[in-house]
Amino acid sequence: MTAETTGTTPAYDEHADWYNDFMSAGTAGAYIERVHATIVELLGAGEGMCLDVCCGTGAHAPALGGLGWTPVGVDLSGGQLRHAVRKLPVAQADATALPFGDGSVPAAACVLAHTDVPGYAAVLREVARVLRPGGRFVHLGVHPCFIGAFADWSDRPRVLLDERYADRSRSFEAWNPAGVRARVGAWHLPLAELLNATTAAGLRLVRTAEAGPGGVPDLFGFLAVKD
Numbered sequence: 001m002t003a004e005t006t007g008t009t010p011a012y013d014e015h016a017d018w019y020n021d022f023m024s025a026g027t028a029g030a031y032i033e034r035v036h037a038t039i040v041e042l043l044g045a046g047e048g049m050c051l052d053v054c055c056g057t058g059a060h061a062p063a064l065g066g067l068g069w070t071p072v073g074v075d076l077s078g079g080q081l082r083h084a085v086r087k088l089p090v091a092q093a094d095a096t097a098l099p100f101g102d103g104s105v106p107a108a109a110c111v112l113a114h115t116d117v118p119g120y121a122a123v124l125r126e127v128a129r130v131l132r133p134g135g136r137f138v139h140l141g142v143h144p145c146f147i148g149a150f151a152d153w154s155d156r157p158r159v160l161l162d163e164r165y166a167d168r169s170r171s172f173e174a175w176n177p178a179g180v181r182a183r184v185g186a187w188h189l190p191l192a193e194l195l196n197a198t199t200a201a202g203l204r205l206v207r208t209a210e211a212g213p214g215g216v217p218d219l220f221g222f223l224a225v226k227d
């Protein structure tokens with residue numbers, strides 16, 4: 001399956017330098033620390049390859065490597081991979097057509113990327129195909145219930161949600177004009193659809209996690225295993 005057939009284009013090519021700075025910057029530091037702590041909590045220590053699906057600039061390679069895994073990145077965007085190659089071996093490929101054989105990969109993670117693909121279910125099916133039996137998959141993304149075009153965090157501690165939770169279309173609408181969504185756009189996948197797509201792909205949910213800056217979580221993730 002190609003980028004054309006999934007409706008996906010390397011949207012990050014023109015934003016790669018900005019994204020690399022964004023993921024390294026002090027301003028996003030607490031957020032990135034939260035992301036890494038949640039990856040560590042869900043994935044746990046292990047050995048062998050951990051596929052970093054939609055690896056972007058490779059920001060999570062140190063967290064994966066710190067757990068003992070050998071991270072290998074896959075991303076559609078050559079611009080993003082230009083930064084990632086400094087941190088991990090990479091392949092330029094569509095996450096819905098991973099360049100790995102059936103049952104060949106002991107672990108995989110997809111971080112902050114499910115809102116960047118129009119059909120995340122196809123990515124989950126592909127991850128399930130390449131994982132070996134017993135292989136672990138960590139999904140970590142923006143929290144489907146509290147982050148999206150329908151959510152306004154500008155008046156914290158109040159977080160305002162509206163009825164567009166049901167709208168799955170791509171949107172650039174964002175309360176934060178300096179964030180990824182306003183710049184690159186994002187799709188929305190309601191929570192039940194995310195979890196149902198995971199189990200439908202043949203992955204068994206083992207553990208879930210939420211994390212946030214206060215009482216409302218901005219991250220949701222899970223560990224799933226291929227039985």
Ligand SMILES: C[S@@+](CC[C@H](N)C(=O)[O-])C[C@H]1O[C@@H](n2cnc3c(N)ncnc32)[C@H](O)[C@@H]1O
Binds near residue numbers: 011023
């Ligand atoms: C928000 S970035 C996240 C990157 C990285 N995981 C991180 O957390 O910093 C989303 C990434 O998904 C990639 N992407 C989007 N659709 C893709 C696809 N179909 N196959 C592979 N990568 C894709 C983009 O190129 C981009 O690098």
